[in-house]
Amino acid sequence: MVMHDGRVLTVNAKENEDLFWGLPGAGANFGIATRFKFKLTKVARNVLAGDVVRFPKGEGPPIFNSGKTRFELIKQWTGFYATAPDECSALLVLAGQGPVVARIAYIPKEEADCGGDDVEEVTTPTTSSLRGCWGRAEPSSIKLGRAAFQPIMSSATALINTVKPRNYWNGLQKMGQFKSSFYYQKGVNVEGAIPDDVLQKLTDLAKECPVSNDGSAIILMTMGGKLKELRPGDGPSSDVMGRMNWWVLIIAQFPQGAEKPELRQRCIDWVRKTYEVVKPLGFFGSLPKPSKNDNDNGGALHSDEATEYWTTVIGELYGSNWPRLRELKRKYDPENFFSLNRNIKPAEDCA
Template structure:
């Protein structure tokens, strides 16, 4: 079926049961509304169903199934693989559902399915509270959470799923249910790490913890020839660091910005993005070894608003650029791993590409693997090899992808699986690597109960049994 094959009378029938807006290929805003974060993705849905609430989600799902159309679910639209769009199908679009409300007495925040990290951070910080939300403020809280939810605070407050208290979910048959530890507990377990395989979450409620609004945070950067020393320091320092410390390495070419010495512009560098989620004075003491390491060319660590720190990396990954990535979960950064990383940093193919290395431990590691559907909690790091280029540079896309794949393959012997939110065009072949065998078996059983027809298959798909 193409976008032109659906009679207007059929979409009129959906419109009669829909409070939001329906956008088809004839709508003047169609091309603008179907754009997502990754400019590499160009798909043409039959209908963008821009929902206003759970009843709209239910109506769109029932209509899509009645017309045998594939379904995609869009929250923030930030997924690298473009799972939030589908050709010739229905996009259940939650991007207009961004309501976020904090209960400061209960220390909880409720966020609708289209809310972004920025919304959750802003409302929570108004009361001096926070939870782990992603490293990029324009990432959707929904997709982030359903895959696990990593961020600057995770060593102190755990993953986003560790703070999740309950969800409102629209299931494959259009039913609206509640999921928590005490109600539909099997579904709730699957939602905490199983991705969007079991339903459309229209409302999340999270526990919050006191933080800020001022924290100690910033970037320290070194030239690439110091990268082996910096990565070895990261390995050793983070192993014994207090939970309040968040450290993310980032390798790239130095941008031509006044912050960086001119002689390094366009040359490989390594940085550590540091976050101290505690007392600022104590943070100065704890982070002193980071700042004293080697010969840094940049040090921006200072007291700053936590909400501002959450937006610190946004300019590096704007909407509309073309992106391609692959990822591994890793143990400690052995000398072999460090050598491989440094070798491929030297061959980076685009000034817009980056290699973030995220550090686990702390509160993340103290949650048993079987408590949620997020595996490998004893892993030390995730590495994400991100190629990026401008739309007008499409002719270089194969070269950039080749750099990612070569880097990825070189690290494969050290892989401990993959974070499901970091799967890309390999989502269908690697999804089982994102879980332990016991988790995978349980997830498939839950899928069979809640989505036996695999309606929610436009994702890193967990197939039902049989």
């Protein structure tokens, strides 16, 4: 790692270990990393994943009606993930007047009995094809995945169900990639459950989205898993990362960009209006707030809006680790050379 004075340091769990602690999440404040060594996590080669598309009660073709209102579908999914295994992951997509889309995945760490073979993709996502595509005993990860999601998979009629065995890299990682376009988005990390009144407001606001396309929606993403094992001192942002339950993203796509300024502004206004509903759920407000002087970025960021934002929340982002990070900054970059970032000023400048 190249430091502000040109020194090159080796940083790991045994050398400069205090700096090693501060790099994940705050590293741009201390130097330039020129070489990395990563520890990979082994996951199953084959996973169960796909989309479940349901029309709410009273919407869409009667034959594909789920029998549940939009709010009931959302409430069921959020309730399921309150106690779901860590291997269960999902995005719940609320897109205007359209159906409710749940993108689910069951991702175990390792596959015990698949023999390392890649799954042959199934073209027809039916229950029979799920069971018969292997030509041999189904891997345990797929069996466990179907069992884990059974409570919500069997609860209502689906218009489309593409859940099937997929190769982790060639299948799961290539699902739902955003195409190049113009987007505006805001998001918030939520601690605890999302209250019913907020879910109802999000349900109503989704219908007000001024555009209808694949890139515009309110997205509820489950957090948890390894994040839940973090303790405040494990890393710079572990104080808050370990408390995340949901990530709520509001995003609008306007392909014409500046060519249609009125539509662009309506998309931005919708995102901001919806964001105000979930903003109070963010966990930053529950953490001790450093003084304004502690968070003064000194104009280091490039936009007034960004500077104002980080002036308010930079200390809250790191929670109880904030004083420790300021001391690290004083030790490794006392003149704040690396300041064009989410800046942590040296402790001596924060008195």
